[in-house]
Amino acid sequence: MNLSRDRNKRMSSRPVDSSLNADLSSGFTFVYSAVFLMSLNGLFAKVIPLDAASITALRSFIAVVGLGLFGLIRNRRYRLPSMAHLVGVYGLGVLLGIHWVTFFHSMQVSTVAVGMLSLFSFPILTILVEPLFSRERLAGGDIVAGILVLAGLSVMVSQDLADLHGPILSGVFWGVGSAFLFATRNLVQKYFFQDVTSDTLLFHQGIAIAVMLLPFLGVRQTAILPLSGIVNLLLLGILCTAGAHTFYAASLKRLPAKSVALIGCLQPVLATLFAWLVIQETPQLNVLFGGAIILSVAAYESAGKRSRPLLRR
Template sequence: MNPVKRSLFNLHITMILLGGTALFSKLIALPALDITFGRAIPACVCLFLFVKLSGEKFRLNNTKDYFIGIGLGVLMAIHWVTYFMSMQYSSVSVGIIALFTFPVITVLLEPLFEKIKLNWQDILSACAVLLGIYLIVPSVSLSNDITLGVLIGIFSAFLYALRNLIHRQYFSHYSGARAMGWQTLIICPCLVFFLNDDFSQMDTRTALLLLCLGTVFTALPHALIASSLKHLRAKTFSLVACMQPFYGVVLAIIILNESPTIKTLIGGILVVSAAIYETVHTHQNLRRQ
């Protein structure tokens, strides 16, 4: 298998693994905050081992980068907590679809970071996402768990979009594994004082699931991303990344026996279609520049 095909295969495996992280919101009987903390510890260790084996340095270049890294870590901590919380309130299918509003949210936030103007296509994408979310939400009431899960998921998407924009602007000179290693390192002290008593009393099954989540489903995919980008264009990576909700929903159906409604699936198609469009549109604009 040539390097390009192998990288593309690895990238699809990566998206399956990242989509699979959502399953742990249901498989692990802990609050979202505890799951996030338990995910961050093994992920941090593995990512820094990968950085070491890759011959990179642990240290950042200057004091400013440390402050940026701390900020990104805090955003990532809240994003991960709300990501799992969204699915615990609703379902894996609904939560992961709500999360994938982030590409359109990113486009709407970009003018705040760069000299980019919104165009009518971006507004159309936003309308498609709103329609998709409308189809997913059963009732406009916070007393409905699915509605609350969707809103938390959109907030998580907002944080992820904000984190990505700051990362691209101020932290992109570091490799993905190194940057993510520092962010997972920051997550641990952010959450340690808020842990539930159940965390210290977890059984062996829960501990093994957290270890699996942090290593196989977090550190490994980020390592695979770093290696895949050596042979694939950024556009290819972004488009394949849009498959993550599809893989997540399929895994939820197979492993958790979830049964998404037709409205949820149609809403998901609208949200993911908008994400794919914005991905293609962004790369076309970059090519013209």
């Protein structure tokens, strides 16, 4: 009798375990795809000859058009279920738009490295603030992981931040402000809008950003944009905006926000690599060492989150 009960218990747990593994697997696929595409943002910020507000407005418009065409092809309707959802999602769009403007401005007034690395104070903010949403106790391991990420980022910019005057200080200021906005948007979206699909979220947020920034669009500069600039804007809008942020939102539905944030710290590492390959910026030893720390934390988060949910069951 006991053997039969145990067998039934094991059989009933298998679909749950399988479902958890499927969610984790797809979650990691989404987050790593998003990280790869987002890491290209720094290059676009430098090669597109427009101000940060114009770039953000145009990338949002292109993303909305791209998602709209995708919706027509797949017969998807980007409807929000209530007026409360409408207000909330469009409010998140405002946060996302200001985050993009401050992020691009940070890289334009300083360097890609400073903008990218200062932005990645957001995992620390996510780790510290998420317990207010999840009502879970802040784990010691999460604090250690956050400190390690901060240490890695500090090592990567240690030589650049020796001079606290001029463009470096300005870049860090705008980058950390952007990080705060990004962490806030991610947590609110994860805990209050789980019932809205990822592409629907980005579609409506993209509309909010495009409308908000339309008065700040540099019309003259946009009108004389060369063909290369137009191509780069299309790539930025379709791949690094519509694609990347849809993947990112999908990963937040399947993984803890702190895990997504910490794995996202691969972005500055990849951005440094792309800068080296594309514009021949040779990374310094401190950048490589700090990047190795970040890679270790991201790998730990990936491996740990695959096993821990099943162990708890």
